Amino acid sequence: xxxxASTGGQAxxxxxxxxxxxxxxxxxxCARAGGPATQPFxxxxxxxxxxxxxxxxxxxxxxxxxxxxx
Numbered sequence: 001x002x003x004x005a006s007t008g009g010q011a012x013x014x015x016x017x018x019x020x021x022x023x024x025x026x027x028x029x030c031a032r033a034g035g036p037a038t039q040p041f042x043x044x045x046x047x048x049x050x051x052x053x054x055x056x057x058x059x060x061x062x063x064x065x066x067x068x069x070x
Contacts, residue, residue, distance in 0.1 A: 004060070
């Protein structure tokens, strides 16, 4: 999850579902569970970087960034 907080309030800007390799390597299993048919494996730090990158590309203002367990 990529939350944001300011004096104006709080919001969740992005979220990503971590799927372990056992799921991403089993495309049929993902499809049956309603997940993406082709989802490459990504570690939690990689997912965090992807969300941060999308926020930067969208020019979301941020004075600082911190992480938890990444």
